[in-house]
Amino acid sequence: MLSILVNGSPTDQSGLESGLHQGDPLPPFLFNIAIKVLNRLLKKALEMNMVRGVDFGNGKEHATHLQSTDETIVFLEPKRDYLLNLKRILRCYEMASGLRINFHKYCIIKAD
Template sequence: MFNIIAEGLSCLIRKVVSLGLVRGATFGNDIHITHLQFTDDTILFLKPKIEYVNNIMRLLRCFELAAGLKLNCHKSCLVKINKGGHVEEDWAALFHCKKAHLPITYLGLPLGARPS
């Protein structure tokens, strides 16, 4: 049952991307990614623009209201990847979550760690 609801969130994210309200990360020349989902976990990849952060927060709030679910901000974190500046503290405050730095562990796997 939860997979059906999670697919609804995925569809909403794809829609706001198609409308240009949110832009995900680009790897190489042709790999574009906005989110990854595994059971009740979602990772969002956003270009570092405040409009995209605000728009994704609006989308998540609408999803909460429509689905009757609640985003668990205490388990959420914001991770900045290869960008200068110090906006991550302000953005973490918008999400009401903590900030983290690579490497982190996700689903028991290290992300951003050196291969050795």
């Protein structure tokens, strides 16, 4: 049974019907499955010249993004069209995955 406080007053108790317990080892695996969709969307956008990543290591390496279980870092050439396409890709990902992207947590850093 679960009850939460709203403005200091407890709500009626209700039973938990679904979900995973804190500390359960399954969520990271589920997230990795879901995040593969974003990985593929970004790779497809690169193939279609909708985005362009950056070269580093004397031009020997090229990257568009790095991902971990709780973070995605995207590297793009500083071009408005690429940023708009990235936002479109992220919106598509939201719709496909059901996950919500908080655009207020994003920041854009231009490196020279």
